[in-house]
Amino acid sequence: MAPVVESFQPWVEKYRPRQVKDVAHQEEVVRVLTNTLETASCPHMLFYGPPGTGKTTTALAIAHQLFGPELYKSRVLELNASDDRGINVVRTKIKDFAAVAVSSGSRQSGYPCPPYKIIILDEADSMTEDAQNALRRTMETYSRVTRFIFICNYISRIIEPLASRCAKFRFKPLSEDIMHNRILHICEEEGLSVDSEALSTLGTISEGDLRRAITYLQVIPPQVVQSLFAACKSGEFDVANKEVTSIVAEGYPVSHILSQLFDVVVTAEDISDEQKAKICIRLAEVDKRLVDGADEYLQLLDVASNTMRALCNLQQEFEA
Structure with missing residues (x-):
């Protein structure tokens, strides 16, 4: 047998909370999202606040708790909007993923597995205004089968038509x-x-x-x-x-x-x-x-x- 090689995983990932309830110092956000997960009826969401306060961790935890390891890859699309922030990305990658319908199904291995997909857009405040406007139309068209989670540091850089369609959650600086x-x-x-x-x-x-x-x-x-x-x-x-x-x-x-x-x-x-x-x-x-x-x-x-x-x-x- 080959020797077991020790895994040198970054501590940021190694100690990242796996469930929403484990996110530190965001009591109001955790309380609301915990209730939302019980019904598995998630709206579009906008997480904003200083860096390093748990925004991305919370979004990933929601996706994992809804779909589990079996369906995560097929139901969740993660994008860093600072890299993929042009209108072409919205018209191709995001629209193609959002347009695909999923079966209603039922709970699998203890996970709710609701009949929709999730698109997580990190650093969404880096997207161009044209891309955000195109994204608004995509949200309207495919809202029945796709939910969006936007993550940003500055909510003022998100256009109002996009922000108004989301439930907003402010993440406080850690004490x-x-x-x-x-x-x-x-x-x-x-x-x-x-x-x-x-x-x-x-x-x-x-x-x-x-x-x-x-x-x-x-x-x-x-x-x-x-x-x-x-x-x-x-x-x-x-x-x-x-x-x-x-x-x-x-x-x-x-x-x-x-x-x-x-x-x-x-x-x-x-x-x-x-x-x-x-x-x-x-x-x-x-x-x-x-x-x-x-x-x-x-x-x-x-x-x-x-x-x-x-x-x-x-x-x-x-x-x-």
Whole structure:
């Protein structure tokens, strides 16, 4: 027998809620949708709110709970409207899928399996106005056999004729407590240890986006960036160089390190605006060099040394 190969699944997918009731911090949305699933009579729906708050997760959970694994592929069409956003896509792919009727059938393996299909349009606010108008006509024509779920960040970018045909659900930004509890759960499952300070930093730089926080947690533990920043504040080049060497040796993506370091610097309360500006300018310059193919170790060392110089200058000003 071939050896079993361990699956390296992104944690965002691994810990994605599978049922609507498991979606965090969206009590009103969960309550209404749970009642809707009991009758399996879903209207067209529009989910809007900040990124990383559970919109796509909820849409996928609805589809899975209605059709189950057997009918999911034939009854559900997922499209990212930021990629497929032109009127031709509406006239071909979406219209062809929406036009096909399905049998009324009955419950299969405990799933309702209602007599309609679902089209999930993620990032629908990226669609052109012409495409949205064409989509409105498709919704009118095939509403008996097809339901649409629109997902967007900005509801103001959805034309009113389209929005008025949907039940609207607003997803709230996640609170720090919810973020912390979810991150701690993942850390427990993955055997990681995260102290309270690192947890707080991760919550701050993620700005209520749980997907972003989970991605950061998997790609770069928050302690790594904190240690680098602390080394720069120490004013000792050897300590900072050791941290930079460790980061490169561990294979952490330096571009992500710079992104997190930027957030840490901007939110730091013991640094003046002038010092933050100097550090951020250097971060931008180094990020451009990395895009052009510069050496990661040298560029990260450049960031560390210039951050240290800015912080040391700040301390000298206080001493004076």
